[in-house]
Amino acid sequence: DAGVIQSPRHEVTEMGQEVTLRCKPISGHNSLFWYRQTMMRGLELLIYFNNNVPIDDSGMPEDRFSAKMPNASFSTLKIQPSEPRDSAVYFCASSPTTVTDTQYFGPGTRLTVL
């Protein structure tokens, strides 16, 4: 079975540009999570969807960040405009239910904003 799929694996962009990260969760999973990993702050939850609906976006750092999940098999995380401090590895994870199940992570997208 395919795991969580993320694209692109690497993204290099210039400050001010729009960046879109993509995620395809494991088929049948109802919950989707976006995380950011930096050396300074470790792994942080940005936003969490359940059945395509955003449930908790309290981790989204500011209005420049937005996330959507138009259907059960696709989600995007957009940064507009991007800034150098957004440079990080962004992970998408999915899990079968909201209550007891383990989160399975994608390979991550390494974002570099110059």
Add this chain to the structure above:
Amino acid sequence: AQTVTQSQPEMSVQEAETVTLSCTYDTSESDYYLFWYKQPPSRQMILVIRQEAYKQQNATENRFSVNFQKAAKSFSLKISDSQLGDAAMYFCAYRRLYNNNDMRFGAGTRLTVKP
């Protein structure tokens, strides 16, 4: 707030030997989950092992086992017969029982395996 502490930024082990990675956590909850994730250089976060707090028996997955001490809020990972492929960052994580969106991760321990 729940916090997870990994006090060993780096650890090293000889191939075929055993190593133990430490993790402590702080919580007022009685039921929760604990996890160990492995992150190799590929950056993929791979679930190694999971422990339910209401289970007294320590979880085991092949060469990986945990020592779960609930009263001490300690959750260490033991890797037996270490292999070169075990070299990675290891993250301990805590999650409340009914809050899948509240996973807290430790800072990680970088494990080096020497041939």
